[in-house]
Amino acid sequence: MPFRLTQxxxxxxxxxxxxxxxxxxxxxxxxxxxxxxxxxxxxWKFEGPAxxxxxxxxxxxxxxxxxxxxxxxxxxxxxxxTRVASGAYDIAMADLNSMVEFNAQNPDKxxxxxxxxxxxxxxxxxxxxxxxxxxxxxxxxxxxxxxxFDAPRKLFPAFAREMGIDRSKVSWQSMDPPLREPMxxxxxxxxxxxxxxxxxxxxxxxxxxxxxLKIWQYSxxxxxxxxxxxxxSPEMMRNHPDKLTGFLRAVVRGWAAxxxxxxxxxxxxxxxxxxxxxxxxxxxxxxxxDNNVLTPEVARNGMGGINRERMARAIDQVALSFxxxxxxxxxxxxxxxxxxxKEERMLPTN
Numbered sequence: 001m002p003f004r005l006t007q008x009x010x011x012x013x014x015x016x017x018x019x020x021x022x023x024x025x026x027x028x029x030x031x032x033x034x035x036x037x038x039x040x041x042x043x044w045k046f047e048g049p050a051x052x053x054x055x056x057x058x059x060x061x062x063x064x065x066x067x068x069x070x071x072x073x074x075x076x077x078x079x080x081x082t083r084v085a086s087g088a089y090d091i092a093m094a095d096l097n098s099m100v101e102f103n104a105q106n107p108d109k110x111x112x113x114x115x116x117x118x119x120x121x122x123x124x125x126x127x128x129x130x131x132x133x134x135x136x137x138x139x140x141x142x143x144x145x146x147x148x149f150d151a152p153r154k155l156f157p158a159f160a161r162e163m164g165i166d167r168s169k170v171s172w173q174s175m176d177p178p179l180r181e182p183m184x185x186x187x188x189x190x191x192x193x194x195x196x197x198x199x200x201x202x203x204x205x206x207x208x209x210x211x212x213l214k215i216w217q218y219s220x221x222x223x224x225x226x227x228x229x230x231x232x233s234p235e236m237m238r239n240h241p242d243k244l245t246g247f248l249r250a251v252v253r254g255w256a257a258x259x260x261x262x263x264x265x266x267x268x269x270x271x272x273x274x275x276x277x278x279x280x281x282x283x284x285x286x287x288x289x290d291n292n293v294l295t296p297e298v299a300r301n302g303m304g305g306i307n308r309e310r311m312a313r314a315i316d317q318v319a320l321s322f323x324x325x326x327x328x329x330x331x332x333x334x335x336x337x338x339x340x341x342k343e344e345r346m347l348p349t350n
Contacts, residue, residue, distance in 0.1 A: 035068040036243050038236075041084075043077035043093040043228055046273040048285030049197070051265030053093070056254030058268045065246030071272075076177075077228050078149040084233050085109045091232045091247065093117060095151040099231060100315065100333060101322045111231050114338045115248050115304040118227025118292040123152035123218040125159070126184065126199050127191035129211070136216050140169040145189035148174045152193040152218060155225065158317040162222045181206055197287040201280055219291075224313040226306065227292060229334075237338070244338040252303055252345050259289060259348050294347055302345030306334050 042050050053071055056062060062069040074080050077095035081102045084092045096113050103110040125144070127133045133142065146153040153172065160167040173189050181202040184192045192199060196217055203213065218225060230251070232244055258265035266282045297307065311330045319327045339345065 035063070035066050036240060037068045037070070038062075038091060038243075038247065039070050039072070039089045040091045041072050041080055041089045041093070042074040043080050043095070044074050044198070046073050046269050046276065047198075048266065048269065048281035048283070049288040050272075051262070051269050051281075051285050052254035052258045053251065054254075054268040054272060055257055055265045056250045058271070059254075059257070061250035061253045062247065065243070065250050067243060067247060067250070069247070076147070076149045077151050078154070081111070081231065084111060084231055087233065089233075090236050091230060091244075093228055094231050096226050096229050096231075096333065097155055097314075097318045097321070098149075098151055100318045100324070100328060101154070103328065103332070104322065104324045104326070110332070111234065112237070112332065113229045113231050113334045114237070114244065114336075115230040115251070116226050116306060116334075117229050117251075117303075118288070119295040119298050119303075120219045120292045121151075121223075121225045121227035122195040122197055122288065122292050123155060123159075123193070123225070123227070124196040124199065125152070125191055125193050125216045126203070127214050128184065128208070129214055131190060131214075133191060133214065136163040136221075137165055139191060140166055142190035143171045143173050144191045144193060145173045145175055145180055145183050146193040147177050147180065150193055152195070155218065155223075155318070155321045156193065157321040158223055158225070159216075159218050159221055161320065163216070181208075196291060197284045200287070201284050205277075205280065223317055224310045225317060226311065226314055232338075237335075241338060245340055248304060248338060249340045249344055252340065252347070255293065255303060256347055258285065259294070262286060262289075294349065298347060299349050302342045303347055304339055304345050305336060305342075306330075 042053065057069055057071055074093065078098035080092035080094035081099050083089045085102065085106065099111060099113060133139060157167055175183060180192050180194060181199055183189050185206050185208060200210065230248070236244060262282055262285055265285060266278050269281055270276055270278055308330050311334060315327055315330065315333060
């Protein structure tokens with residue numbers, strides 16, 4: 001009898017603990033067996049801009065939505081598209097423009113974006129201030145460097161058209177990502193393309209400050225492009241629409257938490273990669289928030305959605321860059337059916 005009584009007490013205690021655990025996290029208790037396992041790939045390494053996703057996972061925001069999320073580092077925002085297309089991952093942080101190119105080349109595996117993270121793209125061209133390149137047109141006759149999968153390299157034709165550059169007079173040299181900024185500093189290439197907050201801070205780490213550079217951002221060149229967003233496999237969209245909405249709700253909570261407390265976000269990144277430079281990655285995170293995430297459009301309408309007219313213009317510019325003759329419709333590129341309500345997507349602005 002004492003043994004049975006002890007078992008009963010333990011069972012009751014466990015039930016109370018589970019219930020209290022759900023209350024403590026602010027969400028409805030979800031049994032482990034009811035959670036959906038989701039594999040999520042970032043676009044790049046565990047750096048500052050990964051903080052919102054990692055903090056959301058650390059604080060249980062995904063768990064409260066009935067999701068057991070595994071987050072892996074990425075190998076490039078274009079490569080993230082193929083990670084989902086191959087079935088290796090369920091959701092990815094990926095370059096929307098590269099997704100459009102992939103869909104044109106693989107119509108049987110076409111995917112649709114469901115959430116915009118970088119409302120303004122972080123694409124940019126960098127050259128040393130000491131070079132003889134004074135204007136964007138001076139890139140003609142020069143050699144630019146970038147990995148072959150680099151999104152701003154792929155979209156250079158649209159940038160060139162807006163800036164009046166004859167792109168046939170521009171040469172490209174390919175390299176692995178870690179060599180891009182060092183090759184610019186050594187003078188092996190005349191300029192590079194890259195993400196603004198990535199290349200700028202990588203150059204700073206090499207002793208090259210902002211005043212030592214000339215930078216042209218695509219968002220300042222009249223381009224209507226959106227940057228990276230979230231894509232999901234067709235299977236996820238078909239079979240788990242409510243879970244996708246929950247995933248996006250948790251993502252917004254992660255960004256809101258990091259905007260309020262960036263140090264907590266960087267601590268979550270450091271937990272995944274103890275070797276990061278915390279101060280540098282905080283700078284990278286804040287640059288992404290200020291320049292690419294918390295735009296006037298997002299401040300008005302909330303995170304994640306699109307302006308349809310702007311997206312239509314962006315598709316035109318992407319089609320030019322990739323030579324796509326049969327342009328996709330806005331609805332073929334982006335769906336809003338998984339977005340949480342607007343009030344759930346608003347971000348703190350101070």
